[in-house]
Amino acid sequence: MSRQSSHGGYENYQASRPTFYIGQHDSGRTDALTDSQYGRVLDYGFSFATAPITNKHFHDRVVALQKSYLADVAARDLTAAERANPSLPGPTIPTLTDDDTSLFPGPNITSIVAYCSPWIDLYAADPLVASLSRQVLNLEVAYASFCGVRSVIIPGPRADDDEKRVAQYGRAIQEALRQAARTILVIHLPMYREPGLEEKGDTLSGAGVYPTAASTAVAGEEIDLYSAWDTWHTVRSMCAYDPRLFVAVRIPKRLPETELQTRWFAEPLHYLTFAASIFQQNRAGFPSLSKSHQTLINKYMRIKNAPYVLLSDVGPDAAELADAVDFHASVASASAGASSGADFPSLAEAHSSPSSTDKKKHRSASNAYFSYLKYLEREQEPYTATETSTLATFQDWLQSPLQPLADNLESATYEVFEGDPVKYDQYEKAITAAMADWKRLNRPSSALPRSGAAAVPAGTPTIPELVVAVAGAGRGPLVTRVIRASKATGVPIQLWALEKNQNAYVYLLRMNKQVWGGKVHLIKTDMREWAGPIAEGHEATGTVTKVDVLVTELLGSFGDNELSPECLDGIQRHIARPHGISIPQSYTAHLSPISYPKVYAELAGRAPSDENAFETPWVVHLYAIDLVSQKVPGHPRFQQAWEFVHPVRLPFVEDWNAQHGLKKVQTGGGGAMTLAAGLNEHNVRHCHLKFVCRPRGVMHGLAGYFESVLYQPAPAANGSTPEPVEISTRPDQIDRKSKDMISWFPIFFPLKKPLYLPQDSEIEVSMWRQTDDSKVWYEWLVEVFVWAGQSSRVKVAASELHSSRNVACLM
Ligand SMILES: C[S@@+](CC[C@H](N)C(=O)[O-])C[C@H]1O[C@@H](n2cnc3c(N)ncnc32)[C@H](O)[C@@H]1O
Structure with missing residues (x-):
């Protein structure tokens, strides 16, 4: 099934919590930490620390270059036209020297996070500043990469309102990515432009160029919550979602609306600062x-x-670290003195060396902010049963949908299915309810009287045995559940199990001998070819009867995507009319537009070597996603695409056979896909859905889910209708209908080009389930509209028509 097929189920559940790796950053630091200072930072419990790539010497050199260039231009007595000539050469920063940096390759280098000079201004309005900043960035990134630093944090632009300058910033980042082939670049941005959260310190653009907390308060302007995210989105789009580009989000004092929090949640977050x-x-x-x-x-x-x-600017500060150096040095010299003389230091030595209490104080150095975060780490909820580490590894991991009809599954895949008890519990509940209804309502059964059995008065159930078939039995877990339901309800059964996978059939044969007491009729067949059950007691004549309850589980992540409708079409002629039922009775497919930058980046990386990367509906444990639409009246967040109900009352092929006998269906094909006969035309579906988005954002595709009514129990004696027995993967329904069910991951229909969603936009989704009588595929199109007035709606973006025809499911 196009469900998740390779996790360890519930067994790996361990009651643990996520680990916090906490680093230390000092925005006033101008030199990289020495080894002993770094050791001291680790003494506090931090896992890593940041280091500036260049120092004050370099800063002074760049500022001097800027000044001398401006003075030179001023002194040259150029005309206004000459000065404005874009070809006037600008300054070039000479290469770095060892006076410009205190960062060098060393044993700690891979746990050092390099921080680019905060005084550069890649967003500058002044082209000279922008050019110098870009040069500094390139020099620093290249040098940090040479040293072996794994990640470099680059201060984000200090404002977002000028698109031209955001583009200039983005281009500089795109260029910097080329300077370092293996280093990760991390753009440091606020979650939103909260007053007080700005970068401190002047840049090459000078003082007072950018808003400060005080100036924002005076201006009293409303804050655009999404501007910083917008900037990030522009930058990463310009960098073509480069997998080495990440974001560090500065957490504000006042958290914004949850939509913005979730927006950042979906982004490639490297640091929370x-x-x-x-x-x-x-x-x-x-x-x-x-x-x-x-x-x-x-x-x-x-x-x-x-x-x-x-943790930024929470200490230990430069003075504490300097103290650490003295301390480390004195401990070193004291121990050298002690070991060179007697076993014990003299009283005088003991007195002059750091006291044991001092030592203790230093060793157990503590930082209140660090301790608080460690406390939060301990206070987290333990992982739940659906957050096992194995399941977590599947987060956002793309899997090609299974094709259980065309392929034969491995035993291990069945084992994974069987690891989730919820699905089987729900099936057992549905089967039990159906059997109980049969008994209570005296529904007829299809079992034929055995020869010699006494005639039974008309109107009473002739034979109380229900004819049940499990089609697509796999290794037999649903067969076991049917037997359990029969025992629980006291309804005797004649039971058939069908399986087309010859390997699984061997397993079923053994199960029948060892577990089911040989009571199950096992048939190795494609269910569509099955001639029907030969009634017990009529083997000699081969008399075929009907099936009262047909149990199947052929559902995929999008409900019908593993061809359950087509398989059931092929077997439903054996279901007794009118009382026979199919479990499941119906299933529905559901969609919701999502922002999914990480997986989009992954697919963009695959696309050059896989032409179907963006045309494949992927099975994926959707995790780092942002549901971009809002629930508004008439337009929920999750919307039903279509439904399949079983059994079909007037199936096309049965209708044809009734009229023409077994003559091959010949329709001329004009109305069907690619002029096919139209045998499967009744399983074509189409939907057109409208979703509404309030904040602006970006859409990378559609999340697909399914729901299924396994069985709707008959009304109770008092007339009340019991709840249906259902399963659901919809995030807003799963807890109510099939809590903790992990058998299916959702499906993701990607878009080749992300669609930008302006504020208050409307997303219209068209989707088709298509067939040509030999395969089934999906096609999807997304269009974005905004209102340009009371009555005028404008289309602002549209995807191409995507199609999974090249990777279609084979019937
Ligand atoms: C998703 S598995 C379910 C197996 C088992 N019922 C369970 O729930 O663990 C679907 C099974 O149906 C079988 N199957 C799919 N299409 C079939 C067909 N047309 N005829 C017979 N078996 C089929 C597959 O081989 C597979 O074993």
Whole structure:
């Protein structure tokens, strides 16, 4: 089935929690830490620290170059036209020297995070500043990469309102990515432009160029919550979703609406950065964060590649680290003195060396902010049964849908299915309810009287045995559940199990001998070819009867995508009329537009070697996604695409046979896909759905889910209708209908080109289930509209018509 097929189910569940890796950043640091300073930072418990790539010497050199260039131009007595001539040569920063940096390759280099000079301004309005900044960036990234640094944080633009300058920034990043083939670049941006969250310190553009907390407060302007995300989106789009480009999000003091939090959740987050200023003090005077911050951290930390935490300007500061150097040196010299003399230091030596209490103080160096985050780490909810580490590894991992009809599944794949009890429990519930109804309502059964049996008065159920068939039995778990339901309800059964996979059939034969007491009629066949059950007691004459309850589980992640409708079409003629039933009775496919940048990037990387990368509906444990639409009246977030109901009342082929006997269907084919006969035309579906998006965003494709009514129990004696027995993978329904069911991951219909969604846009989705009598595929198209007035709606973007025909499911 196009469900997830290779995780370890529930067995791997361990009651553990996500780990926080916490780093330390000092925005005032101008030199890389020495080894002993770095060791000291680790003493506090931090896992890593940031280091500036260049130092004050370099900064002064660049500023001097900027000044001398401006002075030179001023001194040259150029005319206004000469000065404005774009060909006037600008300055070039000479190469780095060892005076310009204190970062060198060394044993700690891979746990050092390099931080680009915060004084560059790639977003500058002044072309000279922009050019110098771009040069600094390239020099720094190239040098950090040479040293072996794994990731480089680049300060984001300090504003977002000028698209031209955002583009200029993005181009510089795209160029920097080429300077370092293996290094990760991380753009540091605020979650939104919260006053107080700005980068401090002047840039080459000078003081007062960018808004500060004070200036924003004076201006009293409304904050555009999505502007920083918009900037990020422009930059990463210009960099073609480069897999080495990440984002570090500065967490604000006041968290924004959840839509924006989820937006960032879906992005390739590398660091969450927390400045001391966003913490509040608890009653005991220690730093703490609000409940909503805790919720956000807990959510972000459950991502498979969870972001690292970066504590900014919370200490230890330069003075403490300098102290550390003295301390380390004195410990070293004291121990050298002690070991060179007696076994024990003299009293005088002991007195002059750092005291044991001092030593203790230093070793157990603590930082209140660090301790608080460690406390939050401990306080997280343990992983639930559906968050096993194996399941977590499948987060956002693309799987090609299974084709159980065309291919034969492996035993291990069946074992994975069998690892999820929820699906089987629901099936057993449905089968039990159906049997109980049969008994209570005296429904007829299709079992034929055995020869010699006494005649039974008309109107009473002749034979109380139900004829049940499990078609597509796999290794038999549903057969076991049918037997259990029969025992629980006291309804005797005649049971058939059909399987077309010859290997699974061998397993079924053994199960029948060892577990089912040889009571099951096993047939190795494609269910569409089955001639029907030969009634028990009539083997000699080969008298075929009907099936009262047909149990199948041929559902895929999108319901019908593993060709359950086509398979059931082929066997439904054996279902007794009018009372016979199919379990499931119906299933529906559902869609929701999503932003999925990480997986989009993955597919974009595959596309050059896989022409169907964007034309394949992928099975994927959707995790780092942002549901971009909002629930509004008439337009829910998850919408039904279509439905299949079984058995079909007037099936085309049966109708044809009734009219023409077994003559081959000949329709001329004009109305069917690619002029096919139209045998499967009744399984074609189409939907056109409208979703509404309030905040602006981007869409990378459609998330697909399914629901199925396994059985709707008959009304109770008092007339009330019991709840149907259902399974669902819809995020808003799964807990109610089939909690903790992990048998199916959702499906993802990607878009080749992401669609930008302006504020208050409407997304219209057209989807088709297509068939040409030999295969089934999907086609999908997405269009985006905005209202340009009371009555005028404008289309602002549209995808191409995608089609999975090249990777269609074979009937
Ligand atoms: C998703 S598996 C379910 C197996 C088992 N019922 C369970 O729930 O674990 C679907 C099974 O149906 C079988 N199958 C699919 N199409 C079939 C067909 N047309 N005729 C017979 N078996 C079929 C496959 O080989 C596979 O064993």
